[in-house]
Amino acid sequence: MAQSNGRRTSRRDIYLKLRQMVLTLELAPGAALSENELAASLGVSRTPVRESLIMLAQEGLVQVFPKIGSFVSRVDPAQVADAQFLREAVELAALEDLPAQLDPAVVEELRDNLERQRRADLGLEEFFALDEVFHQGLMRLSGHGNVWTTVAGAKGHLDRARRLGLHGHVSPAVFATQHHEIFEAVVGGDVPLARTAMRAHLRAVFHDIERIRAHSPELFAADASAVPVRRNIVVWE
Amino acid sequence: MAQSNGRRTSRRDIYLKLRQMVLTLELAPGAALSENELAASLGVSRTPVRESLIMLAQEGLVQVFPKIGSFVSRVDPAQVADAQFLREAVELAALEDLPAQLDPAVVEELRDNLERQRRADLGLEEFFALDEVFHQGLMRLSGHGNVWTTVAGAKGHLDRARRLGLHGHVSPAVFATQHHEIFEAVVGGDVPLARTAMRAHLRAVFHDIERIRAHSPELFAADASAVPVRRNIVVWE
DNA sequence: CGACAGATGCTTGTATACAAGTACTGCACG
DNA sequence: CGTGCAGTACTTGTATACAAGCATCTGTCG
DSSP: OOOSSOOOOHHHHHHHHHHHHHHTTSSOTTOEEOHHHHHHHHTSOHHHHHHHHHHHHHTTSEEEETTTEEEEOOBOHHHHHHHHHHHHHHHHHHHTTOOSSOOHHHHHHHHHHHHHHTOTTOOHHHHHHHHHHHHHHHHHHTTOTTHHHHHHHHOHHHHHHHHHHHTTTSOTHHHHHHHHHHHHHHHTTOHHHHHHHHHHHHHHHHHHHHHHHHHOGGGBOSSTTSOOOSTTOOSOO | OOOSSOOOOHHHHHHHHHHHHHHTTSSOTTOEEOHHHHHHHHTSOHHHHHHHHHHHHHTTSEEEETTTEEEEOOBOHHHHHHHHHHHHHHHHHHHHTOOSSOOHHHHHHHHHHHHHHTOTTOOHHHHHHHHHHHHHHHHHHTTOTTHHHHHHHHOHHHHHHHHHHHTTTSOTHHHHHHHHHHHHHHHTTOHHHHHHHHHHHHHHHHHHHHHHHHHOGGGBOSSTTSOOOSTTOOSOO
């Protein structure tokens, strides 16, 4: 889904950097993004910055209003729900496609991943990175690793909502345990149990979001097509 | 997923036009796309053309090789299979989310759509348009209409493969009948039957593709990252 | 004091110029 | 006749200049 080849262009670097900043909430939902400011701060011209913003807009992470401004999109509850439905459908379907003999290399990789999730000093972003790799690894077991790319591209709003939910509150340990349960069911060949555990895990993540929405409604979109006001933007907290 | 607002920009027009041409095979897989040529023929500068190509590249419909050229991506069998898995997972899951009371407006719309699919003088592109609306309508019945946007964005390679398969060979009538079966099961509240019919329908579409791949292998990608050669490009047939 | 109007400064959209690099073409030479 | 090399014509990437439009601020007038 991403850019085809590995040629180093500043656009690619900027795109990845901005995307990361949006997903990790370093750029807060609703924040104004000026092409000129970004270009100046990154030491490049408007062109690669602008093209990066176009790509992010296509993913729904940024909104561009012609002649008005560009903004980090607020977390849209509808898109969060859509992404939840999508990932649940895909990940549950993948579990039913598991082969009789699992790829031992991937299994080992997953085991290693789970090990690291249990480390006590695990940071939040480190956990999210491991979480991402874990779920993609499960998809690879059934030969649908590349489908994860599409799912990952569609769940930007969901990811940001999760980060909002976890900031300072919930420990990742609960999710690590759920990951372990799913993994054990998979290697044990118990598909129904794996599905049950996966569904419970994904829904636990999802339900957590409503709580944070009540806590910080300004980060969520009331009307997705509304134009944010530039002056009242709060960059962080 | 698409551009946020409805402001008329030439970029948006060009993007939609090029996208349509790629999906309908008017621009053949493997064809070279020169930013300069496109800009000249469209009567605009490189900028909006280039930005459109970037968007299409992000969707996987176009490949851009820096300093080399831009090409309509060949149909990638792996991406076709991925899209098949994705849509099957999503559409089957949506059937299980159907409410007890279906939205009568959508039901009527679907009935109307099916009616038009039965017209004898139906053109190929007209059928595809109706097919698209039909499947999206089914998703709307379960409240997941917007998820279809993501699915539609991911199934570009699948759609092109289907068009290759249908060009001149199979009649859409078979698919129309299958659509009818699915619809009847849905309005009858028989979810298991609807799932069975849907699965059969989607797999029938999928299996048709292998046939055409044997027939026109040059339109399919052997190695997705390989650079097409510019001189041997056959624009159509 | 309030309201309206114009100017100003910002925004993104588009066009154009230049930079860097690839691939083919044609000629010279063995 | 084949091979190698240099030149040329093309490609996309980036920088910059200009165009068009919105929003806000400020000054003026009622």
